[in-house]
Amino acid sequence: MQKKKIAIVGAGFAGISACKVLCSSKEVEVDLIDRRNYHLFQPLLYQVAMAGLNPSDIAIPIRKLFSKNRNVNIILAEVNSVNVKNCEIQFDEKWNKYDYLILACGAKHFYFGNDHWEQFAPGLKNIEQATEIRRRVLTAFELAEKAMSKDEQKKLLTFAVIGGGPTGVELAGAISEMASKTLVKDYKNADLSEVRVLLIEAGDRILSAFPEKLSKQAENDLKSMGVEVKKNCRASNLDQNGFSINNEWIECKTILWAAGVRPSSLSKSIDSAKDSQERIIVEKDLSLAGHKNVFVLGDMACFQVNKHQSLPGIAPVAIQQGTFLGNQILAEIKGYSRKEFNYWDKGIMATIGRSKAVVSSNNMHISGLMAWLIWVFIHIVYLMRFKNKFFVFLQWLWSYFSFGQGARLIIHKSWQFYDGKKINYK
Numbered sequence: 302m303q304k305k306k307i308a309i310v311g312a313g314f315a316g317i318s319a320c321k322v323l324c325s326s327k328e329v330e331v332d333l334i335d336r337r338n339y340h341l342f343q344p345l346l347y348q349v350a351m352a353g354l355n356p357s358d359i360a361i362p363i364r365k366l367f368s369k370n371r372n373v374n375i376i377l378a379e380v381n382s383v384n385v386k387n388c389e390i391q392f393d394e395k396w397n398k399y400d401y402l403i404l405a406c407g408a409k410h411f412y413f414g415n416d417h418w419e420q421f422a423p424g425l426k427n428i429e430q431a432t433e434i435r436r437r438v439l440t441a442f443e444l445a446e447k448a449m450s451k452d453e454q455k456k457l458l459t460f461a462v463i464g465g466g467p468t469g470v471e472l473a474g475a476i477s478e479m480a481s482k483t484l485v486k487d488y489k490n491a492d493l494s495e496v497r498v499l500l501i502e503a504g505d506r507i508l509s510a511f512p513e514k515l516s517k518q519a520e521n522d523l524k525s526m527g528v529e530v531k532k533n534c535r536a537s538n539l540d541q542n543g544f545s546i547n548n549e550w551i552e553c554k555t556i557l558w559a560a561g562v563r564p565s566s567l568s569k570s571i572d573s574a575k576d577s578q579e580r581i582i583v584e585k586d587l588s589l590a591g592h593k594n595v596f597v598l599g600d601m602a603c604f605q606v607n608k609h610q611s612l613p614g615i616a617p618v619a620i621q622q623g624t625f626l627g628n629q630i631l632a633e634i635k636g637y638s639r640k641e642f643n644y645w646d647k648g649i650m651a652t653i654g655r656s657k658a659v660v661s662s663n664n665m666h667i668s669g670l671m672a673w674l675i676w677v678f679i680h681i682v683y684l685m686r687f688k689n690k691f692f693v694f695l696q697w698l699w700s701y702f703s704f705g706q707g708a709r710l711i712i713h714k715s716w717q718f719y720d721g722k723k724i725n726y727k
């Protein structure tokens with residue numbers, strides 16, 4: 302029997318999980334295509350942005366993951382287009398055939414129609430952006446150290462994070478802690494007690510996916526760390542000197558974006574029903590409506606649990622969908638009929654700072670040190686290979702007891718390519 306050709310676009314959580322199942326079968330040949338040569342553990346990206354970890358601690362070469370599997374071809378390329386009628390995808394200026402296609406390209410930032418804000422307020426989705434954020438935050442402290450006036454110093458020491466979801470909360474908490482616990486010892490002229498960290502949220506509470514009690518707890522924790530939480534505030538008019546909220550102008554040199562997300566641009570080449578976030582609505586078996594051999598997973602997909610609820614863009618959803626689909630395809634090749642995907646909801650969590658986190662799992666709502674320990678444990682367990690787990694764990698232990706911030710490197714960069722376009726940073 303001829304081997305089935307399976308193309309997986311995206312080596313994120315969903316793509317890797319599917320490939321890990323498929324690679325065990327002699328009946329399939331897999332092309333795993335990604336525009337990066339590494340798999341990235343996004344949940345710890347903020348630690349790279351905040352100089353707590355190095356990029357290599359949270360990334361692993363895709364080739365290394367499948368070096369023993371002869372039926373997996375790793376292809377470094379950006380897929381530009383999909384033709385589901387002809388069963389072809391385009392990359393490296395060629396059209397390539399597939400029997401099954403798995404689209405798992407993740408998400409990117411969305412600036413609500415103001416794409417030019419990106420240069421003033423980078424988001425956090427990849428290593429380039431994490432190191433750019435690190436550069437901006439550390440540079441602001443350096444410039445504040447030699448600022449000529451109080452006003453200039455104030456502007457440099459004001460940091461704003463836009464978006465009060467888990468990433469925004471993590472970033473705001475981490476900047477505040479870095480300033481008050483770590484950097485305060487190293488700067489002689491800048492008065493770091495003047496550091497102002499603002500967390501801007503358009504809704505009436507932060508961490509809106511969590512139960513209200515935990516949102517409130519997270520807000521109180523942030524406030525106790527010196528973060529100003531501004532709710533019901535929509536940021537606008539962003540530029541290199543600040544932004545406005547509710548008719549007030551905030552002078553600020555460092556703005557970080559953790560607000561809207563949209564699926565990867567590749568979803569535009571798929572003519573299919575989409576939800577309000579432009580995610581592709583998938584069938585119960587994760588396939589694309591009308592195309593039984595095309596599947597969409599993870600952050601790119603909208604899986605509707607019922608009329609009013611769809612699965613969120615989080616790692617466990619992507620991992621479970623990838624594993625389910627890998628098994629489903631292998632079963633189908635053996636002649637079994639398809640099953641529906643069922644998500645096992647183990648809960649959600651967010652970290653706020655040292656010894657502070659919130660965990661919501663079924664009816665269990667935990668906050669404080671216990672939640673933080675659970676958060677650390679889960680993230681270490683999910684880090685992909687032993688070396689990473691071990692080093693990250695050691696680094697965390699070291700940072701916890703020494704208040705040290707190990708990876709404080711300012712690496713200059715004024716532009717980067719992201720999602721096919723060039724972004725100039727100001």
Ligand SMILES: Cc1cc2nc3c(=O)[nH]c(=O)nc-3n(C[C@H](O)[C@H](O)[C@H](O)COP(=O)(O)OP(=O)(O)OC[C@H]3O[C@@H](n4cnc5c(N)ncnc54)[C@H](O)[C@@H]3O)c2cc1C
Pocket residue numbers: 310311312313314315316334335336337339340341343344345346347378379380381405406407408425426467468565567598599600601614615616617619650
């Ligand atoms: C900063 C941050 C913190 C997060 N924290 C948490 C957390 O604490 N807990 C949690 O559960 N979730 C968290 N998430 C969400 C979680 O990381 C995502 O839900 C998950 O990564 C989605 O997996 P995915 O496989 O769909 O996409 P991704 O993991 O994003 O992978 C997509 C892959 O596709 C590749 N790709 C994209 N377009 C193309 C193309 N055209 N051609 C080739 N390759 C392409 C990309 O390079 C990437 O490797 C966080 C996300 C971020 C950004």
